[in-house]
Amino acid sequence: MADQGDEKEGNTNSPSHTVNTEPEPMGCVEIVATLGSILLLIMTFPFSLCVCFKVVQEYERAVIFRLGRLRKGGARGPGIFFVLPCIDTYCKVDLRTVSFDVPPQEVLSRDSVTVNVDAVVFYRVNSPIMATNNVEDYSHSTRLLAATTLRNVLGTRNLSEILSEREAISHTMQSSLDEATDPWGVKVERVEIKDVRLPVQLQRAMAAEAEAAREARAKVIAAEGEMKASRALKEASDVMAESPAALQLRYLQTLNTISAEKNSTIIFPLPMDILTPFMKRP
Numbered sequence: 001m002a003d004q005g006d007e008k009e010g011n012t013n014s015p016s017h018t019v020n021t022e023p024e025p026m027g028c029v030e031i032v033a034t035l036g037s038i039l040l041l042i043m044t045f046p047f048s049l050c051v052c053f054k055v056v057q058e059y060e061r062a063v064i065f066r067l068g069r070l071r072k073g074g075a076r077g078p079g080i081f082f083v084l085p086c087i088d089t090y091c092k093v094d095l096r097t098v099s100f101d102v103p104p105q106e107v108l109s110r111d112s113v114t115v116n117v118d119a120v121v122f123y124r125v126n127s128p129i130m131a132t133n134n135v136e137d138y139s140h141s142t143r144l145l146a147a148t149t150l151r152n153v154l155g156t157r158n159l160s161e162i163l164s165e166r167e168a169i170s171h172t173m174q175s176s177l178d179e180a181t182d183p184w185g186v187k188v189e190r191v192e193i194k195d196v197r198l199p200v201q202l203q204r205a206m207a208a209e210a211e212a213a214r215e216a217r218a219k220v221i222a223a224e225g226e227m228k229a230s231r232a233l234k235e236a237s238d239v240m241a242e243s244p245a246a247l248q249l250r251y252l253q254t255l256n257t258i259s260a261e262k263n264s265t266i267i268f269p270l271p272m273d274i275l276t277p278f279m280k281r282p
Helices: 002-013 028-043 128-133 138-154 159-164 166-184 200-242 244-260 272-279
Strands: 053-056 060-066 079-082 088-094 098-108 114-125 186-197
Touching (some): 060 128, 088 128, 098 138, 098 186, 114 138, 114 159, 138 166, 138 186, 159 166, 166 186
Antiparallel strands (some): 053 079, 060 088, 098 114, 114 186
């Protein structure tokens, strides 16, 4: 039967925190109930086959309880398995990765700034037996724990750290959630911070601060450009002072530029040779 192969697979699904699946001795009531179920199965054959044989998909596992006790062999699946009518109940557990959005949480950071942060969490069931026996609703519990962990982690960070260290915050949340959900048979695979919303007044203040910083950098860059330009002009003046012909060539270039602008009046500068006697110091 499929139960033998499922028994091996059910053992592999259980992590180190295993649940005690050793059967206890059956009492008289349990024996009578089991015999009655088998008798009912025989009397209603073959219609009872529709009730006794169940199928789980490749991504599912079935945890079977007989008269309230976990059946030996662990979770069943994938494939077909057998249950006795009236005394066996089972619960299907989905092993696929599930994602959910953490509702926006209003968090007070360490530097007393209120921000709204939301995240997304990816998890999967690692042990079907622990997920059904150790917690009432592992999905709802994981969601509540994720919201609480998000507030606790962000409460220890400054606003600048929340805005710039999202990856580190996500890793911290993932480790904390994974450790807390391990007894539930849940494995938290990934946590991502989706959005960080700041108050409007704080956004305006940060925008003003950023604009002031940009203006300061622009002024510094302009001042550095003026300084470099003045140095270049000083070097050019030194070169022209050493060679009067270079200054005359500069005058000619200026005339060429003025003529290209189509001005109605052109002023010709005097040659430097005429001004040379007047420029000599006494």
